[in-house]
Amino acid sequence: MPRAPEAPTVQVRVDDQLFQAERALLVEHCGFFRGLFRSGMLETRAAEVRLGALSAAGFHTTLQVLRGERPALAADEELLQAVECAAFLQAPVLARFLEYSLTSDNCALLCDAAAVFGLHDVFHSAALFIRDGGRELAAELALPEARAYVAALRPSSYVAVSTHTPAPGFLEDASRTVCYLDEEEDAWRTLAALPLEASTLLAGVATLGNKLYIVGGVRGASKEVVELGFCYDPEGGTWREFPSPHQPRYDMALAGFNGRLYAIGGEFQRTPMSSVESYDPAAGCWSFVADLPQPAAGVPCAQARGRLFVCLWRPADTTAVVEYAVKADTWLPVAELRRSQSYGHCMVAHRDSLYVVRNGPKDDFLHCAIDCLNLATGQWTALPGQFVNSKGALFTAVVRGDTVYTVNRMFTLLYAIEGGTWRLLREKAGFPRPGSLQTFLLRLPPGTPGPGAPTTPEL
Numbered sequence: 001m002p003r004a005p006e007a008p009t010v011q012v013r014v015d016d017q018l019f020q021a022e023r024a025l026l027v028e029h030c031g032f033f034r035g036l037f038r039s040g041m042l043e044t045r046a047a048e049v050r051l052g053a054l055s056a057a058g059f060h061t062t063l064q065v066l067r068g069e070r071p072a073l074a075a076d077e078e079l080l081q082a083v084e085c086a087a088f089l090q091a092p093v094l095a096r097f098l099e100y101s102l103t104s105d106n107c108a109l110l111c112d113a114a115a116v117f118g119l120h121d122v123f124h125s126a127a128l129f130i131r132d133g134g135r136e137l138a139a140e141l142a143l144p145e146a147r148a149y150v151a152a153l154r155p156s157s158y159v160a161v162s163t164h165t166p167a168p169g170f171l172e173d174a175s176r177t178v179c180y181l182d183e184e185e186d187a188w189r190t191l192a193a194l195p196l197e198a199s200t201l202l203a204g205v206a207t208l209g210n211k212l213y214i215v216g217g218v219r220g221a222s223k224e225v226v227e228l229g230f231c232y233d234p235e236g237g238t239w240r241e242f243p244s245p246h247q248p249r250y251d252m253a254l255a256g257f258n259g260r261l262y263a264i265g266g267e268f269q270r271t272p273m274s275s276v277e278s279y280d281p282a283a284g285c286w287s288f289v290a291d292l293p294q295p296a297a298g299v300p301c302a303q304a305r306g307r308l309f310v311c312l313w314r315p316a317d318t319t320a321v322v323e324y325a326v327k328a329d330t331w332l333p334v335a336e337l338r339r340s341q342s343y344g345h346c347m348v349a350h351r352d353s354l355y356v357v358r359n360g361p362k363d364d365f366l367h368c369a370i371d372c373l374n375l376a377t378g379q380w381t382a383l384p385g386q387f388v389n390s391k392g393a394l395f396t397a398v399v400r401g402d403t404v405y406t407v408n409r410m411f412t413l414l415y416a417i418e419g420g421t422w423r424l425l426r427e428k429a430g431f432p433r434p435g436s437l438q439t440f441l442l443r444l445p446p447g448t449p450g451p452g453a454p455t456t457p458e459l
Contacts, residue, residue: 008022008023008024009021009022009023010022010023010026010033010048010049011047011048011049012048012049012050012051012059013048013049013050013051014050014051014054014055014056014058014059015054015055015056015059016056017056018048019056019059019060019063021063023037025066025067026066029066029091029092029093029094030062030066030089030090030091031089031090031091032088032089032090032091033089036049051088053088054081054084054085054088054089055081055084055085057077057078057081058078058081058082058084058085059085061073061078061081061082061085061094062082062085062086062089062091062094065091065093065094065097066091066093066094070097070305072376073101073106076106076109079098079101079106079109079110079113080109080113082094082097082098083098083110083113083114083117083119083122084113084117086098086117086119086122087117087118087119092121095119095121095122096121096306097306098110098114098119098122099121099122099125099126099306100305100306101305102125102126102129103351104129104133104137104401104402107126107129107130107133107137108126108130108137108138108140108141108142110122110126111123111126111127111130111141111146111150112141112142112143112146114126115143115145115146115149116143123146123149127146127149127150127153128153129401130150131150131153131154131155132155132156132400132401133401133402134401138150138151153443154443154444154445154446155443156400156441156442156443157180157181157441157442157443157444158180158181158183158398158400158405158407158412158439158441159178159179159180159181159191159212159439159440159441159442160178160179160180160181160188160396160407160431160437160438160439160440161177161178161179161194161200161205161437161438162175162200162431162433162434162435162436162437163200163201163435163436163437164176164194164198164199164200164201165199165201165217165218165219165220166196166197166198166199166217166219166226175433176193176194177190177191177192177193177194178190178191178192178193178194178212178232179191179431179433180442180444181405181407181412181428181429183428186428186429187429188429188431188432191234191442191444191448192232192234192237192239194230195230195239195241197226197228197230198214198217198226198230198239199214199217199218199219199226200214200217200438201217201218201219202216202217202218202223202250202251202267203215203216203217203218203226203250203254203438204216204252204253204254204263204266205254205438205440206254206255206256206261206440207256207440207441207442208256208257208259208260208261208281209256209259209281210234210235210442210443211231211232211233211234212231212232212234212440212442213229213230213231213242213254213256213261214229214230214231214232215229215244215245215252215254215261215263216229216244216245216248216249216250216251216252216254216263216266217250218250223250223267223269223270225244225248225249225250225268226244227244228241228242228243228244229241229242229243229244230242234442234443234444234445234448235445237445237448242279242281242284243279243284243285243286244286245263245277245279245286246277246286246288247268247273247275247277248268249263249265249266249267249268249273249275250266250267250268251266251267251297251298252264252265252266252267252297252298253265253266253298253299253300253301253310255301255303255308257303257308257324258306258308258326259280259281260278260279260280260281261278261279261281262276262277262278262279262289262308262324263276263277263278263279263286264276264292264296264299264301264310265292265295265296265297265299266297266298267297271295272295272296272297273295273297274291274292274293274294274295274296275288275291275292276288276289276290276291276292276324277289289324289329290324290329290330290331291331292310292312292322292331293312293320293322293331293333294312294314296310296312296313299311299312300344300345300346300347300356301347302347302348302349302354303349304349304350304351304352304353304354304375305351305352305375307323307375308323308324308326309321309322309323309324309334309347309349309354310322310323310324310331311344311347311356313343313344314336316338317338317339317340317341317342317343318336318337318338319336319337319338319339319343319344319356319358320333320335320336320337321333321334321335321336321337321347321354321356321373322334334373334375334378335373335378335380337356337358337371337373337380339358339361339369339371340361341361341362342358342359342360342361342369343358343359344356344357344358344371345357345358345359345368345395346394346395346396346397348397348398348399348404349399350399350402350404350417352374352375352376353372353373353374353375354372354373354375355370355371355372355373355383355397355422356370356371356372356373357369357370357387357389357394357395357397358370358371359389360386365389365392366388366389366390367386367387367388367389368386368387368388368389368394369382369383369386369387370382370383370387370394370422371383372420381420383420383421383422384420384421385421387422390408390410390411392408392436392437393406393407393408393411393413394406396408396437396438396439397439398439398440398441399417400441402416402417402418403415403416403417403425404416404417404422405439407430407431407437407439408430408431408437409430409431409432409433409434410430411427411428411429411430412427412428412429412430412431413427413428414426414427414428
């Protein structure tokens with residue numbers, strides 16, 4: 001007799017609670033169900049599948065995440081149940097969701113639980129988060145092996161590169177370097193010299209997989225686009241070249257997201273563009289993805305909870321936040337902010353919030369304002385007070401854990417994100433170079449103090 005077609009839905013009983021689940025969804029995302037349904041075991045032909053080892057609440061969370069929802073997991077028990085389901089059901093999507101949910105409140109719990117249940121990616125991500133957060137977070141770990149693992153990791157360093165154009169081969173320019181902040185010695189040190197052909201003028205700069213990528217800088221008054229991209233690997237201290245996007249572009253946003261680079265918008269021949277390209281480092285090639293809703297150059301972008309967001313400027317004093325949906329390959333509207341004569345110039349993310357740094361009214365860039373978009377509620381909140389933006393410091397903002405790093409020629413300022421505002425935490429040495437800066441985080445190998453960054457005169 002021919003075999004009866006499989007039903008599109010499956011009944012799953014967990015802890016005396018019955019769930020209806022899409023068979024294709026379970027097979028696609030869960031190694032446990034994939035193996036079960038392909039095995040031909042009697043359980044697969046029964047009226048329902050029983051999972052006696054899991055909790056109903058944990059399985060409910062699993063189904064939510066597999067269906068693309070973003071449940072808020074605040075309680076310890078909810079997090080533990082999710083870790084248990086991710087391990088037992090072999091569900092990488094749920095494991096990644098837990099990685100994106102890491103905060104200073106739950107990182108120790110997730111690190112210990114992931115170690116127990118063998119979720120290495122979650123364990124490693126939690127350990128990195130703890131290493132960047134300092135001794136207070138590490139002290140919360142219960143497992144000695146987790147504490148030892150964290151202690152062996154390297155923390156992220158605050159790294160900066162200023163504006164440089166390609167150097168003639170016969171000229172040595174000691175200022176053409178990537179530098180990092182040595183926080184213990186309170187000094188900026190040289191990490192690496194830029195390749196002679198590289199330009200950081202109007203270039204896209206981003207990190208991905210603890211490597212630095214530079215794409216699309218220009219040379220000369222005609223803004224001729226540099227033909228190649230450059231990738232720096234701090235592990236070996238080496239640069240390599242890689243292809244540029246199909247569409248030559250400069251003044252783009254470059255984002256390392258979801259295992260790929262995204263070159264977003266930009267200009268070519270002084271014309272703003274809406275096209276977006278994605279680079280796969282493994283394949284070594286670029287491909288076009290969905291266009292931005294409008295042509296845009298120099299757009300701020302940020303990542304929160306495993307999601308990529310971009311700010312666009314629109315008429316009538318509007319800053320629009322849009323999100324790139326990878327699976328659907330489309331840009332989705334998120335929220336709009338209207339402030340008189342003021343637009344978002346920088347955006348950073350922390351937990352469920354996006355912080356948009358905008359100029360003051362009437363093109364006042366010395367005193368900036370910051371607005372917070374809560375992604376869970378869709379509500380905007382203005383941070384109290386004004387923030388001094390001396391020589392563009394706030395436009396260099398980078399978040400590490402619960403701390404915001406900003407820098408200019410005078411100071412490196414660290415802010416603690418707490419209580420709905422940014423509280424000045426401490427001051428460090430300023431960056432010893434003039435010009436615009438691009439900043440990011442890298443984990444540097446041990447024993448790389450490097451020489452002090454040479455000071456160049458202000459132009």
